[in-house]
Amino acid sequence: VKHALACLLALLLLSGCWSRKEMNDLGFVVGMAIDEGEQEEIRLTLAVARPFDRRNPPPETSWFLSAEGKNLAQAMRRIGLRSSRRLHLHHSGVLLISAEVARQGIEHKLDFTLRETEMRLNQKIFVTVGKADEILRLRDPLRITTSQELEELLRQNPGYDQTLKEFARAAVETPMTAVAPMLTVSPGPTRSPQLAGFALFRNRRMVGRWTVEQGRGALWMLRKKTVAVITTDCPPDVPGTTFSARVRSTRVVRTVAVRGDQVAIDFHVHGSLEMVELNCTLDPIDPNQMRKLEKAMADDLLARIQETWSEVKRTKTDPFGVGKDIQVRYPDFFRRQGERVTDRVAEADVTFHVSIMLKEPGLVTQPVPRRR
């Protein structure tokens, strides 16, 4: 009986042969782009990795398939009608949504991405300034596929990194406003994808955007790890042109207070930086002179942050999650306000305190002497 049982159990190991999925039968989708359709609501483009010999790569490493449909599922099915391989979404690394589609609302797209079991929540999400499929189809000279290029772009600029999970979380929660990095095509002969600020969402609809300049201030406030260099004019009483410093670490502490229906927010922003270029004639070893530079840089950063906040105020959004603080500290007020809490945040009385410390002077102690 034992032997018969062992044989029967061993048969179960063969279950992999039944309903098998061979590698050769799968089409690995590496990126997706969603645009407005011409005849129907949605135009979906999939970038499918083309199998090739690494020693002899073909000119086109991805195969692009597009179809229109009333929704994503229909478009996906129509693409499936043209593919000889079973399209496999598990390895899709990027999801590009055009700004036109984002402005109309992304509820239905989010529903598909969360409901479909093959979609991974750690794929990166972008909103594109122009057509999303144009950016997906760009031929990248340094990487094998554009989606790989985009993933690496985020690795080099971690402040812009936004996963589908993080985006969906912010999009479905009441006091939060979702933020997604924006992409455009770089000008010039070498067309490649380029980061172009952030798209701001409210109620799962794009309502505004931060430009790259505004986005610089936003990166600090979003408490994201930033790889940034701040370039500022020399202080007025110091001869010279500009100086630049690389961000080493940042800290943002915010305090929220509610009085009646009025919300007051205090932001304390602190940055620790390292000098990378100094074209101002002063002695960086002298702490008093260094403080002048720190003050100039703090003023510059304050102006950027205020510009960032002006867009928040205009679009009535809450990208920094202040509503969450209100929910924890003032639950009654939060319940009373409901969805309007985002308006209260945008209309809040806001104070920014910015302090900068230039901790490292770099590998030289003095500015390089200027020609007379």
Added chain:
Amino acid sequence: VRSEISGRELAAAICLNVASPLLLHVPSALALLLHQAAWVPLLPSALVSFLPLLLAIRFLRGRPLAIALASSLGRPLTILFCLTLGLFAVFVACLDLRLVSDFATQIMLPDTPVWFIGLLFATVGWWAGGTATVRTARLGLLILIIALFALLFIAVSLLGELRWENLRPFGISRTAELWRASALVAGWYLESVVLVPWASSLAPGVSLRHVAAGVLLILLFTLVLMLLCLTVFGPVLTGLMTYPTYYLAQFTTVGEFFERIDLVLVTIWLWMMGIKLSISIHTAAICCRVIRPASLRLHASLAAAAAYGAMNVWGRATDLFRFELEYWTWLSGGVVLVVCGLMLVGLIRRTPS
């Protein structure tokens, strides 16, 4: 083959019996009800839900089940006891099989027919239950250790993703929600009542601390997963997901070369469910033997009955989800009341003599 169950094996059996179904739907259901405070009901429910097991150790310890029941309860009450527990055990097996079928067909084996999964687990139940109860528990202990390591790995990998502001210990808006959520969790914990007949096979060294160890382990297990779900996904997204813990594993990657941790977790999970199924079917078989000692091996037929029920009781996955949210607490609570009541009657009858 050793027939006694050691303390560690009992602790593992308690964990496995509760963990596998608890991990699938509970985070989502609790997040829907209590949002940021979804982890709070886990604590009180765990403390009260294992009282039947403590009672069983006192009632059945050191005596063969059939003799203990017959001498304390008499024939009619013994039949009632075994019938209630046996039917409940088959129903639990049916529920688990349906859970695992839904989970596996949606996540891992989309083209596989449900009856195949039923057949697979029916075979596991027959083999493990039919050979020796102890083997099931020992295998369970091994799986539990693997699962704990997997959980630890996931927790460490997701450290950068944790958003602690998503947790709120207090501030539950309505006490009724807390009660409902606690009852919901208790409904799942109370499945441990299927281990009651096992109390007559416990080794001499087994004490209440082994039950406590099992309870604390499963509490730790579910609490960590619940906290991870809430801090990584936030309460709203957790409430939206059918299997948030699966997504948790899906979100975990090792570098850029090992991206399918979810499959490892799903495999462990299916294994755990198989063990759980075999425990339930074995309990049902024990109860059948007490009612009719001459009966032959029952595991295969009970497993087949559970497989058939799993495929026919709930037509849609949403029916099952609704059943779990609305009726499961009452059903398991009712069964536990009957079983505990009968054990108390047995204890009272036994004491004067």
